Amino acid sequence: MLSYRHAFHAGNHADVLKHLVQIQLLNYLNQKDTAYMYIDTHSGAGVYALDSNYASKNAEYESGIARLWERTDLPSAVADYVDLIKSLNPSGKMRYYPGSPYCAEHILREQDRLRFFELHPADSKLLADNFRKLEAHAAEQGKRPATRGKRVMIERANGFQGLKALLPPPSRRGIVLIDPPYEDKSDYRSVVDTVTDGLQRFASGVYAVWYPALNRMESRQMPDKLKKIPSNGWLNVTLTVSTPSPDGFGLHSSGMFIHNPPWTLEPVLREVMPYLVSVLGQDSGATFVIETGKADGVAGKQKRKTH
8 A cells, every 4th residue: 555645744743753753763873883773664755845845734733843942941852853844944944854764864974874765666766866866955055975875775566575685784773764644554464563673683772663542452562562572672652742633633742762772762752842841732621651671571651641
């Protein structure tokens, strides 16, 4: 199924959580000089125009990034995220929202490698076109060599399958972002299988999974299945912005599940999640959950609700 287009949802509360966590993970890996590889299994188009027909149809960004845009009380980690989004909007007007590929390209260094997979034919072409524009702009500014080629590779392919050939990366350092559309319930099973296989091939890698926290069996069961995969530890964080509707429609909650998270991530999330609930929350059902543990069943949990 290839009907999903992330442009409809660009900049919503789920993107805020996903990209805030992504930025924290990449900044941590940047602390060592050794190169690493960033792999995005479901890349999307790379960047989204918020005034396009897709993004403006439901204007989901208005309940996400727009609520943070002019805040002056942002915690440091949230400010890092918002500053990155603003760097794509030099006019100061909120017109464009970067997807995970653009966020990664902004943070990774010259020695690092980016590998993008996107199966949707239209989005795959847009991703390649957007990176060509990025390359041209960089050349005009004299900021860095061409981004395509050795440093950046874009492939129209199923990322679940394409990932296998890249693990382990030559430097034995890397992060994998897994963010399928979950149109088909088989995506949930594929995520678990992909993380299991990935950790067997590259045990020290960081694996970050975004998922919708929906009232469907596959969505509820997947985090528990991910917790059982052997690794050096896991962290699961969810953000709920409103009480689920009786009919079950709409995305009210989403999560990021990370295997082999850096030790710095949990304290950062404990600081910023209450803030995100207070700013992005829409009713008394807004809340967050942070869980940590290992596959041996030892786990800790923190939950806070803001009215």
